[in-house]
Amino acid sequence: MPLDLNLRLSGEAGQGIDTTGSLLSKVFHRDGYHVFTHQDYMSRIRGGHNYFQIRVADRPVEALEEQVDLLVALQPRDWQEDRADLREGGRVLTEAEVPEDPAVLTVPFTALAEQAGGRLYANTVAAGAALALVGHPLDTLEALLEEQFARKGAAVVEQNRLATRLGHDFVLQHHAEAKLVDLPLLPPHDKLLIGGIEALALAALAAGVQVYSAYPMTPSTGILNYLAGHAAEFGVVVQQAEDEIAAINLALGASYAGARSMVATSGGGFALMVESLSLAGITETPLVLGLGQRPGPATGLPTRTEQGELWFALHAGHGEFPRFVFAPGNPTEAFELTFRAFNLADKYQTPAVVLFDQYLADMLMTVPRFDFGPLSLDRHLATVEEIGRGYAYARYAETPSGVSPRAVPGTAEAVVEVDSDEHDAHGHIIEDAATRKAMVEKRLRKEQGMRREIVPPLLEGDPEPEVLLIGWGSTRGVIAEALQVLREQDVQAARLHCSQLWPFPAQEVAEVLRSAQRSFVVENNATGQLERLIARETRLPLTGGVHRYDGRPFSPAGIVEEIRKQI
């Protein structure tokens, strides 16, 4: 039996479950396990009911499970809320006295914390207790506490250590018989434990982002914070703007002037950027836009997840112009596709949207170390010859590819004239029909090149499947696991994951669809957005859709159950 353990820390906002959750995840990751975590939290700063869930396995895992083996409830008041998700034979660690429930083990988190140095160590006590219950040594946790708290002084480190040991020892003393499992140290690996947001931000840094402007909005704020933290080191202007419109226009100005530029936001902020997206389109200014979806419309559920903005991303902006739309499925793809987005935006002088969502943003996952070897920074700027002298340079010169040599302002004897009005090769405003027609065609012609660089969809499973699962973006991992389950249940099944939505790989998708008996698009939305895109681009029928639109991510079991109902 492969090892697969699910551990949930729950509590109020402000109780530090995210810190403790991250620490525990890192413990297992460092000690040779594969980890996948996700968070469920409310749009409030204190109180409420949040949780941090960690899956620990001895092979790669890429999805959450709904049932947990160990529940650590920091908030005695409402541990029952999570009780329903406890697997048969699972355990609850809580401070509350629950004499009747054999699954529930009481640990005096607060009292032990006070013993260690103060109430605020309660979650550290809990971490120690949890490790005891899954038979894992404390060493890595202690090392991590040292790393994390060293700058707060030796006393804090020591108190934290003490807290973990008190929790750990209490469980060994009082609940030794309830131990769930023994998780030994495994051979260490050099993998990363990284979240979607950090992967995205790292990619931007790797791609040489020079100007990042944004207005805070969940789930994109992490990018702002990460880049701001590294701005001085890498020479990035990170600017919090007065609003999203300012943010994107600042980025466009910077891009025009030659800086690699990026903005990121969520649906509501993206909505405010839409006019300027169109500006990027007509001025042919490269820009990478991160769009972190969350359940809408409007404010919706600000801290939860949804894939409700695919069509919005495809068609946002007035008028017709080319764009890229990527939708990474995990931290690795977030890194690769965001990096790619920068190079392609520069190559085709067009905006590139990176669609993600709260689920991808917050998931932590054990992934192979990112490979910097093949990465190169391709700016595609005009050569000195292309620019010439004597003001001969024309920003929108006609070319077979539709892509004109791009110079930046400040180049000797060249002026770079860009205009939101329709314009001629020089960027001068025009009104005549012939120039207009030629310019429309020049811009749209770029799509031909863009199509040649489509990231092909990922196909896995039986070659002529009874059941084909199709997905995009953050459902990549969960569909992969659902597929495994189906195949273990002897269903001939395959999956198709699209991580580029525009230009759309219509031919590839059509071929796969034709090979399948029944096809289902699994989407975190109510209206079947990829399903409809496939309909438009391939005109082929699909069997059905699996939808979730309550703000929560899918679990593999949830998908399998739904598919079983439909076949």
Next chain:
Amino acid sequence: MPLDLNLRLSGEAGQGIDTTGSLLSKVFHRDGYHVFTHQDYMSRIRGGHNYFQIRVADRPVEALEEQVDLLVALQPRDWQEDRADLREGGRVLTEAEVPEDPAVLTVPFTALAEQAGGRLYANTVAAGAALALVGHPLDTLEALLEEQFARKGAAVVEQNRLATRLGHDFVLQHHAEAKLVDLPLLPPHDKLLIGGIEALALAALAAGVQVYSAYPMTPSTGILNYLAGHAAEFGVVVQQAEDEIAAINLALGASYAGARSMVATSGGGFALMVESLSLAGITETPLVLGLGQRPGPATGLPTRTEQGELWFALHAGHGEFPRFVFAPGNPTEAFELTFRAFNLADKYQTPAVVLFDQYLADMLMTVPRFDFGPLSLDRHLATVEEIGRGYAYARYAETPSGVSPRAVPGTAEAVVEVDSDEHDAHGHIIEDAATRKAMVEKRLRKEQGMRREIVPPLLEGDPEPEVLLIGWGSTRGVIAEALQVLREQDVQAARLHCSQLWPFPAQEVAEVLRSAQRSFVVENNATGQLERLIARETRLPLTGGVHRYDGRPFSPAGIVEEIRKQI
């Protein structure tokens, strides 16, 4: 031979060709003819080269023709520009001396104008001259001048009259032999000569619009002006806002408080409203939005025409929510559908977009008098019983139709709570999965009712056509005329006009498509927007598309030529 005469007035911006063009159109309209006009003008206030083109016929006409019979060039400098569009046997009236060109007749507009009282009467001289050349009496023109200038005093009226007569007599004296035709007085009709914008604004007034807020933007500014002009009379708050975001939020506040509200703008302004469109979606606040398309992206060609924002209108806004999208094809439809939009927005508590474009906005057309008989104002507000007392009222109460009884604030013992966050029946912010799911379903369920009220597409022509022309919005008339031509050329042909794009009449369209051998979507855009919508909604193949994207409208001949190439 039916009478069909095309007359073009051309000149600089600021020379008053629009005033004179409107006057001449009205002369023919009043004198029993059918008139269709369109304008071609630059985005500048003075100078440049603009024209106003009038088609005069003895039967209904609904499109422009590219070739003209009579060209009145007020600007001697550049009459040649229009010369290319002159039909064989046509005439040019100009001030320039052109000894070599037999088609060109010289009339000293300026000198005659000075004789009448001043240079600014030159265009009135030209109007008189034009009437002489087409053998039409001056009486109606003189009556109209009196109507128009009465408030400027008798002298101005008299000078205008004199100017027309001088122009008229000069032609009779010097160019009698060049007269093109004799246009006698026809029996008068009671039809309207009205433009798309006025029809739209009139519909809003008829529908009882109480708050109209906007930020000026071509081609929607006419609505602002028209409503502002009638605001005092009909009790409308017409507010020019500081920006489009303010405009739509002001309208939403007003609608929430119970006023029928509307905004209108163009693509760039609509882009700024997108976030708030989503707000209308989740708060279920009725709103009518006029979206006047013009060639994009961004500023594009601000005074010209395009149908480039269908997909944008369909999917603008983050998250998933129902909406109506109408696209009237002529002034009559503009009136009917805008009126309908108000009632349906109220009935389904959802935004309704009225898509138009510069071509529809500016066209003047002889149309049957609008029928006010069947119009009723259906507010669909909650009844006293539905509201109850003791604060029992819940704004988002669950119902089978998804539509909840709508009360307005200020109702005794009821509070009306609306929220951009996900909410429960009372409008209170929630985070739980079950309520979220139910609310998504409640909102989307409204589409079922909305589908039952789709304006069916208009089908005309041969029942099993070789060639089917499909169009939407402002191309209605020109496709109708292209169809006539094709059928006169013995092509088995039909046309399908969609004036409602969402919810989409998929079944009706699919049926018609199946009956046709070859189907072409005729669109004023480059990417085939309706074509792709049909693909998505019916999954049926189309034969091809006819596109124009140089900012100019189609002519029937242009469409026929293109179809002939493709069949």
Next chain:
Amino acid sequence: MPTLKDYASQQTAWCPHCGNFGILQAVKLALVQQGLEPWEVVLVSGIGQAAKLPHYLKCNYFNGLHGRAVPVATGIKAANSALPVLVTSGDGDLYGEGGNHLLHAMRRNPDITLVCHNNQVYGLTKGQASPTSEESFVTKAQPNGAHDERFNAVALGILLQVPFVARGFARDLEQLADLIAQGMATRGLALIDVLQECVTFNRLNNDEWYRQRVYYLGEDYDATDRAGALVKAEEWEERIPLGIIYRCQREVWGDNLPAMQAGPLVARQRQPREVERLLEEFV
């Protein structure tokens, strides 16, 4: 007469000890003082911690988008000029994202009252600098501090001659309630900038910081002296005045619009037929 109990509503989701509680209580007090029933008033807010306030008392409310409360409030007033309209939102909301609406509302002067919960930080998004943050305020997004000059809405209100401009303190409910009631009683725009502690994300401008600085404007202070008011408005580093800082009289938006002069629009209903006569122009 309504009492505080009539305004009871849902549980709040704010952090314990947050300054918002004081503002909530002051709003309720002000409404009760004015004898308004919950159904007789409308609250409008944007998005943020502050903007959740309308959820926590019983009343009509429109909890709209981040930054857009002011135009919504203006629209409500357009439709129904008889309804008192109170905006409660945050400094990020009203002064950041919504800055243009504030600026132009000051020019327009609609009869609405704005209560800005000025905690000098973006609370709901976890502690970025807001337009009112101090230059030395360090956050994850502003690791070198918030360099933009601190925005002073009170001074702007005076410059643009807002009829009622005040500064309140979330820990003094009584005064704040009184300011809100007086703001609502003023015809035209009223702006009340409220010093509000964010216990979680603003460790700089905490209660103690404010308490060390605030003082009440005395009886002798002349709020109608604009130049003097501007000077007062700019006191900050060492002393921060509380109270009505500026008052003036100006034409109110709507009084100049024929449609609004005849009373609440929503009370009137037109018939399509009335419009038919306009067709004559097109015959």
Next chain:
Amino acid sequence: MPTLKDYASQQTAWCPHCGNFGILQAVKLALVQQGLEPWEVVLVSGIGQAAKLPHYLKCNYFNGLHGRAVPVATGIKAANSALPVLVTSGDGDLYGEGGNHLLHAMRRNPDITLVCHNNQVYGLTKGQASPTSEESFVTKAQPNGAHDERFNAVALGILLQVPFVARGFARDLEQLADLIAQGMATRGLALIDVLQECVTFNRLNNDEWYRQRVYYLGEDYDATDRAGALVKAEEWEERIPLGIIYRCQREVWGDNLPAMQAGPLVARQRQPREVERLLEEFV
């Protein structure tokens, strides 16, 4: 040294006698005065008649969206702090649609120069009221006049301590050129509000109207006295002062950002590899 001829470009599309011609000429003069070649300067504009200006001289330009010139200009400066950046746009553009950016740019103080063509009307859209229109200004969209209080950007600039605040007149090229050159020479934000006649749509504030009122600030005027400057800034009905109305010194945006301290960003190129060390945090 560049001359006016080097700046020759396309034909204009403005109405004859429009005040914009004077501003265009003044911009060229100012650039020549500073010895800048066309490729050494960037002009940024929004949309409107005024905003077409960059098309009419040879230069680098970004003619963006209505209302959004200021953030674009800031972005250009972020990328290349060595490039002089001049914004030329209209009163509707900079003060209406773009009001929020103006407000916050004043707080932020980037090193850009704003020339606002203030014709007190929306010209390109055919004559609606702008934020600077007089109350008595009647238009098709404002048949009862423009009721909102006339916006005074000069006063706002003084309130928010913009380093260089001036008012120019489109009919005095020489002074205007000089103001623009001085604004560009100032480190930090410079705002030059230019009285500009719209001969077509603003019959109220025509040349005569301006000429009757304008006067030049004398030698003795102290532009560093903020209170005095505010009083001057509000002179309007009878007399309108021209010249530098306010000057001050303030920290400039970018000087406080480590990334910008090391010179123009565009001159630097990073390699992906440099970032690899950050992976250690995630091991």
